[in-house]
Amino acid sequence: MIDNDMSTGTGGFGEILVSSRSLAEYRAMFALTDDDLERRILDCPGGAAGFTAEVTRRGGEVTACDVAYFDDSLKHVAATAVAEADRGNRYVREHADAYRWTFFTDPGEHHRARRESAEHFAAHTRAAPHHYVAASLPALPFPDKTFDLVLSSHLLFSYADDLDYTFHYRSIIELARVATTEVRLFPLISIGSSTRYPQLAQLLADLSEAGIRSRIARVDYEFQAGADEMLVCQVPT
Numbered sequence: 194m195i196d197n198d199m200s201t202g203t204g205g206f207g208e209i210l211v212s213s214r215s216l217a218e219y220r221a222m223f224a225l226t227d228d229d230l231e232r233r234i235l236d237c238p239g240g241a242a243g244f245t246a247e248v249t250r251r252g253g254e255v256t257a258c259d260v261a262y263f264d265d266s267l268k269h270v271a272a273t274a275v276a277e278a279d280r281g282n283r284y285v286r287e288h289a290d291a292y293r294w295t296f297f298t299d300p301g302e303h304h305r306a307r308r309e310s311a312e313h314f315a316a317h318t319r320a321a322p323h324h325y326v327a328a329s330l331p332a333l334p335f336p337d338k339t340f341d342l343v344l345s346s347h348l349l350f351s352y353a354d355d356l357d358y359t360f361h362y363r364s365i366i367e368l369a370r371v372a373t374t375e376v377r378l379f380p381l382i383s384i385g386s387s388t389r390y391p392q393l394a395q396l397l398a399d400l401s402e403a404g405i406r407s408r409i410a411r412v413d414y415e416f417q418a419g420a421d422e423m424l425v426c427q428v429p430t
């Protein structure tokens with residue numbers, strides 16, 4: 194699996210990139226307010242994002258979980274996060290036309306921001322590893338309603354070619370189980386696409402049957418061209 198900032202090899206997708214978005218990107222992707230950042234937050238998948246480190250430094254309460262954190266893999270993710278940011282940036286430079294240069298003004302700014310975020314992540318995993326929990330969707334190792342707000346970026350919908358409908362449905366049900374109020378997901382398009390997940394209407398209907406009301410919200414962030422919407426799922430009380 195790869196990040197939607199890049200593909201590798203001879204034009205196809207194929208290698209994993211554990212990406213490192215920053216608090217600034219999370220704020221924009223998920224329309225997060227200062228009040229949101231005061232809530233108990235789960236970031237799933239956390240990847241090598243600097244979000245957990247940066248919010249914790251502000252006094253917030255965030256847990257990141259990811260399948261990449263099992264066993265000694267967290268140390269490996271931390272050790273390679275900056276190199277992965279470099280690799281992702283090389284792809285972005287080679288495919289600059291596929292991106293909107295508004296949030297980042299140019300590939301150099303993207304590079305600096307992702308490297309800095311990777312460095313925050315790596316330092317925080319060493320200082321406070323308990324914030325980083327190994328987990329594999331669609332099952333999470335947390336009791337019901339452990340978090341107020343659950344964030345999920347660049348896994349569901351992004352990899353719709355690899356992850357089937359049942360995975361999407363079961364993962365959102367599980368993310369909602371551990372939240373008291375909301376799950377927010379971004380983006381709603383897959384790698385290489387500029388249109389919404391084709392089974393989104395069916396998914397929202399099935400979630401509604403399960404008692405989860407959803408809405409699509411435009412956000413003030415578009416990096417991958419066409420990716421400027423999040424899904425907000427309201428958790429039943």
Ligand SMILES: C[S@@+](CC[C@H](N)C(=O)[O-])C[C@H]1O[C@@H](n2cnc3c(N)ncnc32)[C@H](O)[C@@H]1O
Nearest residue numbers: 196212213214238239240259260261329330347
């Ligand atoms: C593109 S990264 C996104 C990371 C972060 N949210 C960001 O935006 O920078 C996708 C992440 O999904 C993780 N992942 C893949 N399958 C997973 C699963 N079944 N459960 C949890 N995490 C998974 C990968 O390890 C990878 O770190």
